[in-house]
Amino acid sequence: MASREIAQYPSASRRVFGVVTILFIAFYLLWTLLPLLIMFLSSFKDLLDAFQLPATGDWGGVATLFTFEPTTKHYENLFLELNFGTYLGNSLIASLGSAGISVVLGSMAAYSLSRLDFRGKNHLFFWIISTRMAPVVAVLVPLYAIFRSLDLIGTLPGLILAYTTFNLPFAIWILKGFFDNVPYAIEEASMCDGSTRLQALRMILPLVAPGIGAFLVLCVLFGWNDYLFSSIIGSGGAKTLPPATIGLVQPQNIQWGSIMAAGAVTTVPMLFLGVLIRRYLVAGLTMGAVRE
Amino acid sequence: MVEVNIQNVWKYYGKTVAVKELNLKCPENSFLAILGPSGCGKSSTLRMLAGLEHISAGDIFFGDLRVNQLPPKERDIAMVFENYALYPHKTVFENMANPLRLRNVNREEIDKRVRRAAELLQIEMLLDRKPMQLSGGQKQRTAIGRAIVREPKVFLFDEPIAHLDAKLRAHMRGELKHLQRRLETTTIYVTHDQLEAMSMADNIAVMHEGVLQQFGTPSEIYNHPANEWVAGFVGEPPMNFLNCRLERGADGVVAVHPSFRLALTDAQRRLLEEKGAEAEVRLGVRPDTIAYRAGAGSGLGIAAKVFVTEPLGGDMIVEVQLGADRITVKTKIGPSANLDEPCTIAFDAARIHLFAASNGIAYF
Numbered sequence: 240m241a242s243r244e245i246a247q248y249p250s251a252s253r254r255v256f257g258v259v260t261i262l263f264i265a266f267y268l269l270w271t272l273l274p275l276l277i278m279f280l281s282s283f284k285d286l287l288d289a290f291q292l293p294a295t296g297d298w299g300g301v302a303t304l305f306t307f308e309p310t311t312k313h314y315e316n317l318f319l320e321l322n323f324g325t326y327l328g329n330s331l332i333a334s335l336g337s338a339g340i341s342v343v344l345g346s347m348a349a350y351s352l353s354r355l356d357f358r359g360k361n362h363l364f365f366w367i368i369s370t371r372m373a374p375v376v377a378v379l380v381p382l383y384a385i386f387r388s389l390d391l392i393g394t395l396p397g398l399i400l401a402y403t404t405f406n407l408p409f410a411i412w413i414l415k416g417f418f419d420n421v422p423y424a425i426e427e428a429s430m431c432d433g434s435t436r437l438q439a440l441r442m443i444l445p446l447v448a449p450g451i452g453a454f455l456v457l458c459v460l461f462g463w464n465d466y467l468f469s470s471i472i473g474s475g476g477a478k479t480l481p482p483a484t485i486g487l488v489q490p491q492n493i494q495w496g497s498i499m500a501a502g503a504v505t506t507v508p509m510l511f512l513g514v515l516i517r518r519y520l521v522a523g524l525t526m527g528a529v530r531e
Numbered sequence: 532m533v534e535v536n537i538q539n540v541w542k543y544y545g546k547t548v549a550v551k552e553l554n555l556k557c558p559e560n561s562f563l564a565i566l567g568p569s570g571c572g573k574s575s576t577l578r579m580l581a582g583l584e585h586i587s588a589g590d591i592f593f594g595d596l597r598v599n600q601l602p603p604k605e606r607d608i609a610m611v612f613e614n615y616a617l618y619p620h621k622t623v624f625e626n627m628a629n630p631l632r633l634r635n636v637n638r639e640e641i642d643k644r645v646r647r648a649a650e651l652l653q654i655e656m657l658l659d660r661k662p663m664q665l666s667g668g669q670k671q672r673t674a675i676g677r678a679i680v681r682e683p684k685v686f687l688f689d690e691p692i693a694h695l696d697a698k699l700r701a702h703m704r705g706e707l708k709h710l711q712r713r714l715e716t717t718t719i720y721v722t723h724d725q726l727e728a729m730s731m732a733d734n735i736a737v738m739h740e741g742v743l744q745q746f747g748t749p750s751e752i753y754n755h756p757a758n759e760w761v762a763g764f765v766g767e768p769p770m771n772f773l774n775c776r777l778e779r780g781a782d783g784v785v786a787v788h789p790s791f792r793l794a795l796t797d798a799q800r801r802l803l804e805e806k807g808a809e810a811e812v813r814l815g816v817r818p819d820t821i822a823y824r825a826g827a828g829s830g831l832g833i834a835a836k837v838f839v840t841e842p843l844g845g846d847m848i849v850e851v852q853l854g855a856d857r858i859t860v861k862t863k864i865g866p867s868a869n870l871d872e873p874c875t876i877a878f879d880a881a882r883i884h885l886f887a888a889s890n891g892i893a894y895f
Contacts, residue, residue: 422614422616424612424616425616425618425619427603427610427612427616428610428612428616428617429618429629430582430583430602430604431581431608431609431610431687432630432633432677433603433604433633433634434604434633435604438633446620
């Protein structure tokens, strides 16, 4: 279950390596967290405060970044005047909806690909993966044509369908690997206990929970961060946060404060999702019940 | 509760034949062991009984019910797997309760039955644990518990104690047999361990390469093996085989080996005549029916040399070089002998077996 303890002995190179590791991690944290910090801070700053930057090389001036009058006017602007509530809702519905559909269909498809033998199985599996090989833009135009004839342009179901087109193959691909690792015996035991195939599948679902969790995050992120589909297929009735944020960049007036606030609004739900799903990502649930 | 009847069953995997024209009957409430080495088709047979695999040809009946087309849940069986196959995310209690839950038994009844089964298996104190926190023996008891909470028509065991350590295995043999007698349920038990089959079963079906070699009680299998293969597989240490020639002398029929001549009994002679025995035979002798004495000219009929002695505490295994052949003798413990030390041995003519050299079929 837990990784095995590996004996390590002190040596000069190991000490140097340890220092380098720490430096690297520190730099990496700075690199990834600083932009987020600036975004959050700026979203609460008045525009004048936001552009109060210390001169290059003036390390003492860093404090000026943190001295400001907090204001929530950008958030008020977003939600009261710019309809960001609706866009946030659209984003949530589209990304979670697509992820949900992909989990249900994907786990069933992955299960059958993992467990059953049928003619052309490998070809089918390759075809499923290959649909992910084309870049999004390549399928956008034909998809648009199809969706228009079905009256799905500018609707949430259309957007969900578009995301699912890309999420589902991915789901099948990831989940098949997880199902492959679950011993047959557990389902067989369940069927001998008196369950149907479907009940047996439900029995082993908790064992692939780490896979489902990981994939759920990735699917939600795909929909959440998507700009292309949303701006073209969702344009009109199903605008989501990314195109709405871009909309804040107007030729005459780039609304930096609101853009920062929109960035924060876009980031926070995903942070919560990460925390929520974290415990499912811990693998090793299957250990110990089936003797290998 | 029900008689299990396997009729002309075949199992193919692609072009490979796993089970060949199997006919087998397990009487109501009896304990049948299917014994054979790995790859002999015994597990395939069990899985066909469970409904986990399709029957390629033939029929399986539970009583009067033909079960070929029934999924496992409709066959009313309970199976214990070699690797236990517990649900890792569920507690021992939930594992055992699962078959009852699937049948919509009410909560109090589930609780009662699980606790009774746990008591029987002495795992009451483990009910809240997860499989990960159990030892091998405890997991195995849980798996058995899951099978016995319900009263199924047939118990199917697929090498359930193969992975336990030797001491626990010996203990569980007794417990399983006791449990089967107590629950009075038709039981089919697959094993590669002849000791398990001999000690637990009412009947044994010995399989080899997909073919049923012999079906009989443990004593029949041991004392009257149907062919050389069964004779060699059952018994520990295994039976010795020597190439001999039958010769008719003045004193009756004699089995002739380069190192000895063994006169057969009248009853044996008649059996050989009835079956039209060939001259070339394989002589089978169980190690514990051979008399052994150390030292040259120590009085037993056949002179031989010691290859090695293996003391086992109370008994001793002596491997003896007899001309070009090496045979195993089991005797009471005595002083160890050195390499190539002379000794004498003797066969008990009444307790030997003869097999046709051409096809291994037993004459007696």
